[in-house]
Amino acid sequence: MLLALDTSTDWASVALFDGRDVLAEETWHAQRRQGDELFPAIERALLMTRTALSSVDRVAVAVGPGSFTGLRVAIAAGQGIARGNGAALVGISTLDVLAYPHAPSKQRTCPLLRAGRDQFYAAFYQERNRKWMRRSPFLVASLDEICRQIGTHTLFVGEIDAEMEAALRDLLGPKALFASPASRVRRAGYLAELGWRELETRTQVKISEIEPLYVRQPSIRGSFEQPFASPPSDERALGLPKRS
Amino acid sequence: MRILAIETSCDETGVAIVEDGRRIRSNIVASQLVHQDTGGIVPEVAAREHLRSLDVLTEKALRDAGRQLAEIDAVAATVGPGLIGCLLVGANYARGLALAAGLPFVGVNHLEGHVYANWLYETEDIPPEPEIPAIVLVVSGAHSDLVLMEAHRRFRPLGRTIDDAAGEAFDKVARLLHLGFPGGPVIERVAKDGNPNAFPLPRALPADRFDFSFSGLKTAVLRLVRELEKKGDVPVADVAASFQKAITEMLAEKTARAAAEHAVETVLLGGGVAANLVLREAIARRIGHPLRVPRPGLCTDNGAMIGAAAFYVLRHRGTEIPVAARSDLKLA
Numbered sequence: 001m002l003l004a005l006d007t008s009t010d011w012a013s014v015a016l017f018d019g020r021d022v023l024a025e026e027t028w029h030a031q032r033r034q035g036d037e038l039f040p041a042i043e044r045a046l047l048m049t050r051t052a053l054s055s056v057d058r059v060a061v062a063v064g065p066g067s068f069t070g071l072r073v074a075i076a077a078g079q080g081i082a083r084g085n086g087a088a089l090v091g092i093s094t095l096d097v098l099a100y101p102h103a104p105s106k107q108r109t110c111p112l113l114r115a116g117r118d119q120f121y122a123a124f125y126q127e128r129n130r131k132w133m134r135r136s137p138f139l140v141a142s143l144d145e146i147c148r149q150i151g152t153h154t155l156f157v158g159e160i161d162a163e164m165e166a167a168l169r170d171l172l173g174p175k176a177l178f179a180s181p182a183s184r185v186r187r188a189g190y191l192a193e194l195g196w197r198e199l200e201t202r203t204q205v206k207i208s209e210i211e212p213l214y215v216r217q218p219s220i221r222g223s224f225e226q227p228f229a230s231p232p233s234d235e236r237a238l239g240l241p242k243r244s
Numbered sequence: 245m246r247i248l249a250i251e252t253s254c255d256e257t258g259v260a261i262v263e264d265g266r267r268i269r270s271n272i273v274a275s276q277l278v279h280q281d282t283g284g285i286v287p288e289v290a291a292r293e294h295l296r297s298l299d300v301l302t303e304k305a306l307r308d309a310g311r312q313l314a315e316i317d318a319v320a321a322t323v324g325p326g327l328i329g330c331l332l333v334g335a336n337y338a339r340g341l342a343l344a345a346g347l348p349f350v351g352v353n354h355l356e357g358h359v360y361a362n363w364l365y366e367t368e369d370i371p372p373e374p375e376i377p378a379i380v381l382v383v384s385g386a387h388s389d390l391v392l393m394e395a396h397r398r399f400r401p402l403g404r405t406i407d408d409a410a411g412e413a414f415d416k417v418a419r420l421l422h423l424g425f426p427g428g429p430v431i432e433r434v435a436k437d438g439n440p441n442a443f444p445l446p447r448a449l450p451a452d453r454f455d456f457s458f459s460g461l462k463t464a465v466l467r468l469v470r471e472l473e474k475k476g477d478v479p480v481a482d483v484a485a486s487f488q489k490a491i492t493e494m495l496a497e498k499t500a501r502a503a504a505e506h507a508v509e510t511v512l513l514g515g516g517v518a519a520n521l522v523l524r525e526a527i528a529r530r531i532g533h534p535l536r537v538p539r540p541g542l543c544t545d546n547g548a549m550i551g552a553a554a555f556y557v558l559r560h561r562g563t564e565i566p567v568a569a570r571s572d573l574k575l576a
């Protein structure tokens with residue numbers, strides 16, 4: 001059984017997944033109350049499915065980019081659960097979770113989240129050779145700068161308010177496509193799927209190594225018109241020293 | 245009862261295992277030296293460090309105590325007051341740990357932790373508990389609180405600082421004298437070679453009888469140092485000693501008055517500044533009660549004090565146990 005926890009932004013989400021089906025999911029607008037509301041939501045999910053936390057042997061947490069304080073709520077909780085019952089813990093990028101449900105659309109997909117002031121977190125995803133992948137580093141940039149990297153039709157998902165939508169339409173005209181409101185919400189069911197898959201293939205890292213992606217510095221360099229080289233490692237994308 | 249306790253309210257990550265609120269089995273504190281470069285605490289940096297070290301320290305605390313998680317009876321964590329981003333890390337980790345291990349979670353008020361540090365020992369022969377009611381002075385970089393402890397879990401705040409915390413005043417004067425961070429220990433050391441009567445400094449007495457104010461003193465030290473700089477040479481030891489004398493007398497004065505006006509058995513100290521020997525002597529001189537102070541390592545923030553407080557929270561139920569993290573949590 002896998003428990004998925006996401007407190008990356010004002011929106012929070014919790015899900016239980018048994019490897020085949022999502023058994024319970026709750027997604028809510030927590031604003032700054034993720035710290036108070038996460039555990040009651042976990043307990044509700046366990047109660048609804050009559051699951052004991054002792055039978056949860058996998059935990060997936062969203063690691064951003066997103067609000068640093070918000071991200072640490074779910075990550076700290078996930079670390080504690082992993083220590084408490086020996087569950088395997090995995091971190092999945094919040095933008096990967098947002099883009100993932102749109103893979104069947106075959107559209108170039110760009111999840112967007114506010115990064116404070118006029119900055120946004122973004123990345124580009126596309127299917128190529130039947131493989132859905134992130135094709136860019138994680139970006140922190142203004143909408144202007146992000147749109148300068150866009151040449152083709154792009155599907156925007158994530159937390160897009162009316163003002164952002166208008167700005168994107170201004171900048172890109174008909175090339176800007178928007179996912180429907182329900183399908184652009186970030187849901188822990190998808191995080192659970194990605195986390196499950198990741199744990200099938202990846203060996204467990206140390207609990208303390210699961211931490212937020214602290215994306216800060218603007219990392220747009222060069223053009224994304226030929227973005228189809230294999231994506232850089234997160235360390236390189238974020239300008240971090242490679243972990244040994 | 246064996247409690248695993250976590251403290252992350254400020255810039256020290258602490259994890260401890262405490263038995264029956266009194267006996268420390270392990271107590272690990274990771275101080276975040278990175279803040280020495282900035283001369284203060286950067287909340288975002290502190291929260292990152294907590295998350296990086298918390299699980300490693302928890303594993304080590306269990307190992308040092310020679311215990312498995314299965315031998316623990318409850319998990320406790322500080323839920324306030326403190327830096328909210330830091331509190332959230334410790335509190336959520338602890339809640340996850342407790343829920344997954346099937347243990348009760350106890351949210352602890354950090355100030356209660358400083359009080360109950362006076363109950364803690366590392367050796368087999370544990371002295372009797374401090375007698376209550378007691379007057380408690382909690383002084384650190386974040387707090388300057390004068391509290392009446394009427395009974396276990398019954399606290400009545402008498403006074404607090406209306407501007408800086410006492411430890412902050414130490415830090416700011418240390419910076420002014422180019423002595424580094426944190427200011428408390430370094431000022432105490434330098435002041436040993438100085439004349440505490442070299443410079444008379446003002447002692448502010450706020451209208452509220454048990455409140456403190458240190459900003460006037462801080463400004464006076466600033467003015468003094470600027471004047472001395474103009475003349476050429478700053479006698480650092482004399483300035484440090486004069487400042488230390490003034491601030492410890494302000495704290496001692498009000499603590500002694502609170503003890504005299506309330507029928508208490510004991511005076512207890514807590515918080516990083518309580519490690520200051522000049523302060524202890526100044527208070528001991530003025531009171532007719534026994535004075536108890538935790539050993540210096542237990543005055544500063546640590547997990548063991550949270551474990552001690554958590555034990556008394558569980559033993560003296562009645563008041564609700566806080567669960568949610570609150571930066572401005574008050575004493576019950």
Ligand SMILES: [Zn+2]
Pocket residue numbers: 354358384386515544545
């Ligand atoms: Zn403290």
